Amino acid sequence: MKKTIIGAIVIVTVVIGVSGGLTAYFLLTNELSEFQDFELGLGDWVIDRDVPMDPNNPGHEVNWSVTRVENASRATSGTHSLKLFIDGRQDDGVIWIEKSFALKANKQYRVTISFQFYCGAESFNIITQVVGYCNTTNPEVEADLIEGLLGSGEQALEWKEYNRTLIVRTDTDGILWIAVGMSVVWETEISHFIDDLLIKVK
Numbered sequence: 001m002k003k004t005i006i007g008a009i010v011i012v013t014v015v016i017g018v019s020g021g022l023t024a025y026f027l028l029t030n031e032l033s034e035f036q037d038f039e040l041g042l043g044d045w046v047i048d049r050d051v052p053m054d055p056n057n058p059g060h061e062v063n064w065s066v067t068r069v070e071n072a073s074r075a076t077s078g079t080h081s082l083k084l085f086i087d088g089r090q091d092d093g094v095i096w097i098e099k100s101f102a103l104k105a106n107k108q109y110r111v112t113i114s115f116q117f118y119c120g121a122e123s124f125n126i127i128t129q130v131v132g133y134c135n136t137t138n139p140e141v142e143a144d145l146i147e148g149l150l151g152s153g154e155q156a157l158e159w160k161e162y163n164r165t166l167i168v169r170t171d172t173d174g175i176l177w178i179a180v181g182m183s184v185v186w187e188t189e190i191s192h193f194i195d196d197l198l199i200k201v202k
């Protein structure tokens with residue numbers, strides 16, 4: 001009788017152990033993690049923007065650029081980061097990088113976006129809004145990114161980490177789009193930097 005009970009306990013323990021292991025394996029294999037430190041390039045990230053036309057330069061957009069730059073004092077890892085520049089004198093414009101992630105269709109995911117954002121000028125005025133977007137559609141215009149606004153970009157003299165965790169459900173094509181960048185609120189010419197972008201999906 002004792003042996004039977006011990007045997008049953010061993011079997012139950014083994015089953016729990018194996019299923020626990022399988023669960024852990026399942027979670028691991030379903031977890032997607034991506035880190036971009038901009039040391040070697042932009043990877044698969046693509047530059048996009050929605051900016052106004054420049055009234056002082058008809059037929060042209062206001063000056064803007066999103067570039068990978070080498071400047072160790074503007075990097076939290078290595079020597080490179082992403083520089084976001086825009087002439088915000090029209091009080092408008094959003095610039096960002098975006099990437100699509102192929103996942104399972106019609107499935108709920110927990111997405112975490114985090115990155116370092118360099119301001120360089122702490123201010124009571126909100127000059128920029130930091131963007132951290134995740135949704136099933138490719139962001140194309142300013143209105144698409146409103147749900148991804150993470151607050152003022154002028155909260156720290158130098159670097160500040162911005163992050164966001166959200167639950168999002170894929171639709172039939174299983175694609176999630178993630179974008180990070182900045183939106184202009186106040187008129188000025190602005191340069192900010194992003195480094196160490198970490199995406200986790202599970």
Ligand SMILES: [Ca+2]
Binds near residue numbers: 080
């Ligand atoms: Ca870096």
Ligand SMILES: [Ca+2]
Binds near residue numbers: 048098138139140
């Ligand atoms: Ca886009």
